[in-house]
Amino acid sequence: MLEIAQKGDIILVEQIDRISRLKDDDWNSLKSIIKTKGLRVVSLDLPTSHQFAVVNDEFTGRMLSAINDLMLDMLAAIARKDYVDRRRRQKEGIVKAKSEGRYPGRPSDTELQQKIEGMLTDKKSYDYIQHILGCSRTTISKVSKRLKQEGPKP
Secondary structure, three states, X not given: OOOOOOOOOEEEEOOHHHOOOOOHHHHHXXXXXXXXXXXXXXXXXXXXXXXXXXXXXXXXXXXXXXXXXXXXXXXXXXXXXXXXXXXXXXXXXXHHHHHOOOOOOOOOOHHHHHHHHHHHHOOOOHHHHHHHHOOOHHHHHHHHHHHHHHOOOO
């Protein structure tokens, strides 16, 4: 979208946090692109962002621009902090649930693992297995490691 945007175009977002959960460097880069291209961000949840439509003089325009830039930066910082906090709390919750035995994680695909076992037993290469089954090398490696630990089946 930014590649085809032209000076004066408006980037309309429902909420500022939709575009502002970025890390600091990424947010500054996005702001720089927006400023360089002469774009405007209008957000439904930020009234100062849509006040530009009724600006009659340069002073008011510059004031609203400064206020809007400040508000965007503040909301971006708040959105990023909220995002990081939620991820941290989620990880803490998962660790706690795992320690209590309530978080099993994603169940294994036993059918896929059996197919991988058969192909590994038939001495097929990782590349071949990956191509035929569409699975990752990590999955194949985990099955291979488990097979080596269990030893040959009678």
